[in-house]
Amino acid sequence: MINRQLRVVLAEDSVVLRDGMVELLAARGxxxxxxxxTAPELLAAVVRHRPQVAVVDIRMPPTHTDEGIHAAVEIRQKVPEVGILVFSQHVEATWASRLLADGASGIGYLLKERVARTSEFVDALHRVADGGTALDPEVVNQLMRTGQRSRVDSLTPRERKVLELMAQGHSNRSIAALLVVSERAVEKHVAAVFTKFGLRATDADNRRVKAVLTYLAENGS
Incomplete structure (x- = not known):
């Protein structure tokens, strides 16, 4: 299956890495x-071009601390239709919590050293552009350690694993395949997570997203 062309704004302060990524993405359509x-250049480019996805590094000039993800949060607030894929060597749990506070739809956070193939990165771009979620497992682990521990700690090890896979954007069928269990078993674990997190079924709410974000509420408020 050939992926459709995506319009991307790329923020990366390393010129060599930036140019290489441009070539790789162009080769992938x-x-x-x-x-x-810089972060101001990123904001200006997103407002001007309205891409489907903005690829953002966390640490950018002038201080090389958190300018990039700060800009990502601002993009999320000002241009919510633009997907955000944070691509970094670092996990900034507090800012990631703020980025995800209003929902995980159209958000990705991948660690550079853990992306083994260009195809994985491009697949994540498409998933984010389509309103999905692409979170590295290590990012999920960091967020769970900094969020609402009482509710997460109420989960069984299997329920916690299912929640982590949900946070990475996997469907029940995909989770069942990864854990080598039946889809029905996964449904029971998901239902248990919803119950323990106090998430009631409504037509308007996406409980899968809310389950992922429940433990981030304190940091994201």
Whole structure:
């Protein structure tokens, strides 16, 4: 299956890495409509070009601390239709919590050293552009350690594993295959998570997203 072309804004302060990523994405059918080396340039490019996805590094000039993810949160607030894929060497749990506070739809957070193939990165871009979620397991672990421990600690090890896989954007069928259990068993674990987190079924609510975000509520408020 050939992926459709995506319009991407790429923020990366390393010129060599940025140019290499532009070539790789172009070879995979993505159109990099703008690149940015600083957070202000990123914000301006997103507002001007309205891409489907913005790829954001966390640490950018001038202080090389959290300018990139701070800009990602601002993009999320000002241009919510643009997907955000944080691509970094670092996990910033507090800012990630803020980025995810209003929902995980259209959000990704991948660690550079853990992406083994370009195809994985491009697949994540498409997932985020389609309103899905792409979270590295290590990011999920960090967020769970900094969130509402009481509710997470109420989960069994299997329920916690199912929640982690949900946070990575897996469907029940995919989770069942990964854990080598029946889809019905996964449904029971998911239902248990909803119950323990006090999430009631309504037509308007996405309980899967709310389950992932429940333990982030304190940091995201």
């Amino acid at each position: 993505c159109e990099v409509v703008a690149t940015a080396g």
